[in-house]
Amino acid sequence: MSKQTNPSQDRLTVNSAHINNKFEGYKLHPFPESTSLTRTPLPSGNLKVTRQGQQHSTRLGFRELQARVRFNHLAFGCPLNDDIGVSYYVDEDYTVNAVTFDKNEKTTQFSTLASLTQPIGGGIPNFTQPAQTVPLCPEYPSLIALGPELILAANGVGDIELIGIEQQGHRRLVGTVLAHAHYEGEGNEGISPVPCVLLAARRIKTKVVMVVYSQVASKKTLFNITTLEMDIPTTSTTGSTASLSLTTRHIQQGLEVPVYCTITADGERCIYGSESRYTHLKSHLEKEGDGDISTGLMDTDTIATTGEETEDAPVQLAASQYQWTQEGSELIIQFELPAGTTASAISCKFTHEHLVLIVRAQEVEFSFPYRKWWTSIIPDESTWTIDASGLLSLHITKQDQRSRWPHVFEKDDGVLETVDKEKLQEIAKQLEKFTSDPSVASGPFMQQHPAATDMDEDVDERGQPITFEVFDTTGTCIQEITSAGQEWLSNSFENPSAHHQHHYQGTLPPSIVCKMDVDGLVYNWSTTNEKNQLPLLALEHIATFDAFAFVQASKRDTRFVRHDPHLGFITIVESSRNCYIYYRHGDNRIVEKQTLVDLTQGHDVDILGVQLILDGIMMVLTESEIIMISL
Incomplete structure (x- = not known):
């Protein structure tokens, strides 16, 4: 384990000017489905996201199950213009599909882009006998748009691919796989290539910087959170796919998948938000055998020791x-x-x-x-x-x-x-x-x-306080922001307004919402000029969703919680029925508006994903249809 300098320590601070002590509650307004909701059946009829693969047992650890429940199967896409929004999903045949919606015509259109590499026999050769600790269940395929013309894709069994996109006609999209790479992991996963899921990605000039997670071969649930680089091919030959290599920047290891993960606009820092902190395993500057640096996983059947302990230390207590x-x-x-x-x-x-x-x-x-x-x-x-x-x-x-x-x-x-x-x-x-x-x-x-x-x-109803760790390109934690007891509530939707190729992901990381008492406090990122080589990041309390923590705690079936980047609303999407929407006007009114959308109408189907594809236009993916909600 590498020795690191002490990170800068900060805490979330509440701005009392944004607390509305006179707020009384929300008033339910019927949702105008006839004018503001559109349903379109999926081309395949019924989308199944369960991936079959070789595994030792069907039991998943709770943290692994939690990551799968939180997974959003609908990926944000850059809008084609101010009126046409885009999202992407992967079907059961590993085909990447684009969904476009024209808010003026109120019509939805599907386009087939490209096919990801499909695993053979569950991804594990039938003549091998992996150890019982090796996680063999495939991960969900994941997609992240890098701009209007590029998508980064992972098929869930270790292949990472770059897909080029072109617009043909009014809103039809076509695509092709431009490059392919294998994720080899850290070496402690017990399988190669390593099943992984994309958490964040950015295009930085001619490179792609990405963060993926994979599971460690261990009796205890452990995750490797890895930051990688991949070159974008500069030339292409018709009908061929470039074979690229992945460069590992650094690997962190922890007990859970970060609930918040983003890469700064310059690509120099990664931010992980989690209930537990991460341990630095290695970076591209480290080599095996370099002093006190650990390049593998310690045996979790023994008492874990730190880099400061030596062979001459007293025998550990069992x-x-x-x-x-x-x-x-x-x-x-x-x-x-x-x-x-x-x-x-x-x-x-x-x-x-x-x-x-x-x-x-x-x-x-x-x-x-x-x-x-x-x-x-x-x-x-x-x-x-x-x-x-x-x-x-x-x-x-x-x-x-x-x-x-x-x-x-x-x-x-x-x-x-x-x-x-x-x-x-x-x-x-x-x-x-x-x-x-x-x-x-x-x-x-x-x-x-x-x-x-x-x-x-x-599943403790009280939840856990969240900590944000900021890592530089070597994997050193240079900054730590603790929540001072505040618990995690919400990620921001991607901002559809900032959809141009060079700025669509914005210059600052997405805002967050944390729980304090009954309220949901909105924190936005900013930079502060310090003597460090990089300016420090700060989280500033800029707004409040009044009493949202109280209403969210009352929901027994919550899958996705997201808020509008313009802070006009926050939504709770259940796993199999309703979408609750709570509005915010920011004028300290004592009663706010809420509404309810019955997504599945009582049918036995799962809700798989949600995105804000245009300002005020939400797209929801279920097992059977695409639902468009105009707010």
Whole structure:
């Protein structure tokens, strides 16, 4: 693991001038379907996005399942003009399709662009026998428009392709595959090429800079978040496809796929927004065997150690030799040491990000010399005690009392949280359909069932605070913006107004919405001039969607939450029925308008994607049709 300089630390700050304390609520207005909604059946009749492939079992980790649920199967496209918007999707035959909508004629048209490379036999040769930890289930094909004439595509099994687009006639589009590359990953995925999904991409002159995620071959769910470069071919031969190589800028590893990922306009920085922080694995400047730099994945069956630990360090305590529990802002970690162990045998220091613990007792010797916490703590309010029986207790105060830790340290060592019987029964009752009956362990503590751990970690109604990390081209985290307890709510739609080739993605990253109390706070990016080589980025609270956090929390089936880049509305799209739209006028009125669109009309079909293709025009993709909503 490479050593990095301390990043610049910032926090989200609330501007009270944008808080409307007199807001009373939303008033429901019927949606005018007869004039503002258009439905068009898909050419294939019924779109199935499930990809069949070789796999060891059908069970997916919760974080992997979460990433699949959040995946938007409808990709934004640059509008052809002020009246015709475009989106793209990939069908079950790996064909890239364009959908255009003319807002004046209120008509939808489909165009077939190109076919992606199709996997053979699920993408795995039938004579191989991968390890049980190798993730074999194909990923969803993903698309990102690089401008009016280029699309970057990944087929979900390791092929990344560049598609050229041309307009023929009024709004018919044609395309061809210009270049092809294989994603080889970091080497810890256990398969080559590596199934991956596009998270972000930008065209920077003659190059494409992109961010992809792939899953690590590990018993624990881990993701590699990789920033890559690919040259755009300058010449083309009719009927041929250029074979290109991918250059890895850097790889970060984490417990989840970022809910927010973007590349700055100059291509020099990547921004990841996530509930957990990422660990730097390697960059293009690093070579295997260079000092303390790790180029592979540590064995997750052992206790994870940091780059500061050496072979001469004391033997690590086995994972089963400590237990932990949490309640509100307090987290308690307990170690059973030999009776009579004195305080002088213990060296313990707390920092905001790390634990330093060394124990040298008569019968046991172990250390956590520099173990990183799952998230920040308050050192001045944390302490440790040891009693005559040898029970060592670390009393930790979390930085954010509302967060619930899935595990103690950033690297999950497999030690499940222990909770009392009544608390576990309460969790099991709330999540009955997701959990089996937990078994009772001996003693006053009850070990949590793994399924209950996943649900408690990831479906906690209180959510988790989000952190934004800014990485430079070498993978160094140069800036960190914490949410100060605010939770993630929404990404912005792409801005259709900025659709010209050189500026369509904008000069600043898309805005975000975070939850504070009952409101949804809108933060926009800006730059600040500092002494650094690159100006620092800042998030500024510029507006509020009044009481949106409250209404969003009441929805039990939420798949996509997106807001208008011009801040006129914010929408919640369910996975199988409704689209809720909440309007904003920005004049501190006490009642705002909301409306409801019944997308599936009670039919058993899934909602697969949503995009804002023109200002005030939303396109929704279901398994059976394209739905156009004029706001």
